[in-house]
Amino acid sequence: MTTTDRTPDRAADADAAHPITRPDAQVHFGVFFQGVNHTTIWSDPESGSQTDFASFERVARTAERGLFDAFFLGEGLRLRESRGRLHDLDVVGRPDAITQLAALAAVTERIGLVATQNTTYNDPVDLARRLASLDVLSGGRAAWNVVTTDNAWTGENFRRGGYLDHARRYDRAEQVLATARRIWDAWPQGPDGRVARVEAHGDLVDVTIDPTTPRSPQGHPVIFQAGDSPQGRDFAARSADVIFSRHGSVLADALEFAADIRARAVAAGRPEDDVKVFPGTAIVVGDTPAEAEEKARWVARQQVTPATALHVVGTIWGEDLDGYDPDGPLPAHDPAVAELGGEGGSSTTGARTHEVAARWRALAEAEGLSIRDLVIRVSGERGFVGTPSAVADRLVQFVRTGAVDGFNLSPWLVPSGLDDVVDRVVPELQERGAYRTAYAGTTLREHLGLRAVARRAGTGAAGAREAALARV
Numbered sequence: 001m002t003t004t005d006r007t008p009d010r011a012a013d014a015d016a017a018h019p020i021t022r023p024d025a026q027v028h029f030g031v032f033f034q035g036v037n038h039t040t041i042w043s044d045p046e047s048g049s050q051t052d053f054a055s056f057e058r059v060a061r062t063a064e065r066g067l068f069d070a071f072f073l074g075e076g077l078r079l080r081e082s083r084g085r086l087h088d089l090d091v092v093g094r095p096d097a098i099t100q101l102a103a104l105a106a107v108t109e110r111i112g113l114v115a116t117q118n119t120t121y122n123d124p125v126d127l128a129r130r131l132a133s134l135d136v137l138s139g140g141r142a143a144w145n146v147v148t149t150d151n152a153w154t155g156e157n158f159r160r161g162g163y164l165d166h167a168r169r170y171d172r173a174e175q176v177l178a179t180a181r182r183i184w185d186a187w188p189q190g191p192d193g194r195v196a197r198v199e200a201h202g203d204l205v206d207v208t209i210d211p212t213t214p215r216s217p218q219g220h221p222v223i224f225q226a227g228d229s230p231q232g233r234d235f236a237a238r239s240a241d242v243i244f245s246r247h248g249s250v251l252a253d254a255l256e257f258a259a260d261i262r263a264r265a266v267a268a269g270r271p272e273d274d275v276k277v278f279p280g281t282a283i284v285v286g287d288t289p290a291e292a293e294e295k296a297r298w299v300a301r302q303q304v305t306p307a308t309a310l311h312v313v314g315t316i317w318g319e320d321l322d323g324y325d326p327d328g329p330l331p332a333h334d335p336a337v338a339e340l341g342g343e344g345g346s347s348t349t350g351a352r353t354h355e356v357a358a359r360w361r362a363l364a365e366a367e368g369l370s371i372r373d374l375v376i377r378v379s380g381e382r383g384f385v386g387t388p389s390a391v392a393d394r395l396v397q398f399v400r401t402g403a404v405d406g407f408n409l410s411p412w413l414v415p416s417g418l419d420d421v422v423d424r425v426v427p428e429l430q431e432r433g434a435y436r437t438a439y440a441g442t443t444l445r446e447h448l449g450l451r452a453v454a455r456r457a458g459t460g461a462a463g464a465r466e467a468a469l470a471r472v
């Protein structure tokens, strides 16, 4: 769940006359499993395990049946808590992403497998090897969602990594990713039978390594990046194949974000369409618009329990609001802290609490909202709500106006939450000629329509230079 005030205004969106700039663009889907901070609805009788392999397999197979590009796992390395009590909706424990995806590689054939792995606490050599291994074992279906992980309390779980500030985390991310790429590019062997040695000597990464993992059919793992600050966006614009964002439910917001990323890519010397834009969002469908709206309201209410509502507001206010009535008004006093350190999750880090509180108070007063109603109102983006046909029209509009390249869908139920999308929305998209009817390629890079990876090392001038350096 995110805390944003950008609640979608679908009616206003639908009226906006945004030109179709990419008339043949296709809708692409990934399925997004959040880390431990999931928004699944535990109270639903259909809600299944978040740790049993059977749940992951069921979702992955459903997504593959729906010809999705990717199965995408977030990463949460510490459970959210408030004064020693875990957040009531969080998933208590998750298997390691790469291990889990390796198991899924064995029971799927085409779908991409995306592992979120942070660059703040991981070792680049180990990470490059494990991701390349997943890529080789899956026949070229692996991707790495590069994240910096934004909170000190997660850092406390890692003795070695310590905690770096925001700018240094991105410095380390650049160095870790560049090192991993050089390790992957060191393959294949050069004419002399040697794999190029990689020397990477930065202030945050300092390694000398003779790589041991061969290339996969897609060259090396696809790179996703998730970070929304100017530094995060620039990092993606320089180095990522895909940016995973939160800007995917309101058309004007999504268009603005895509334009920003394209401008940054061009400034970094890349073609503007080199970075694919894949926001996270959700889909709720019903037989009629009213039924879909009703269901969406129910979903939002289940995702914001009374305890969750008090936790979210308590995070901004910097205090435990346990004594407050979630169905009553906001605290009458102002927040105790000026700025947040991220204990409430990535979306609140650095938030200026007095500004947020003033905005929320104004909204609550204007609309007569209780604490819980307010959190429902400002939490997350409801995404796409409507009949399968209306939702399909909206998704096509997003893609063909150039706002997004695809959507990373978060099911509100595990493991059955994707069924509606695959069985009811995908056929509508196919009827509109806006969705594949079969996988054309075998690798994730092909599904996403990315350029092939240049085989640098061991070939051409760059390869000769690397090989020469390797012998020094």
Ligand SMILES: Cc1cc2nc3c(=O)[nH]c(=O)nc-3n(C[C@H](O)[C@H](O)[C@H](O)COP(=O)(O)O)c2cc1C
Residues within 6 Å of the ligand: 034, 035, 073, 074, 075, 076, 116, 118, 146, 147, 148, 149, 150, 226, 227, 228, 229, 230, 231, 232, 233, 244, 245, 246, 280, 346
């Ligand atoms: C859409 C999105 C998804 C993210 N998913 C994760 C995640 O699964 N695990 C994680 O540790 N951090 C995740 N992050 C947090 C980023 O790694 C980053 O630390 C955070 O957004 C702060 O960087 P920023 O100021 O550039 O946004 C995510 C961020 C975004 C925008």
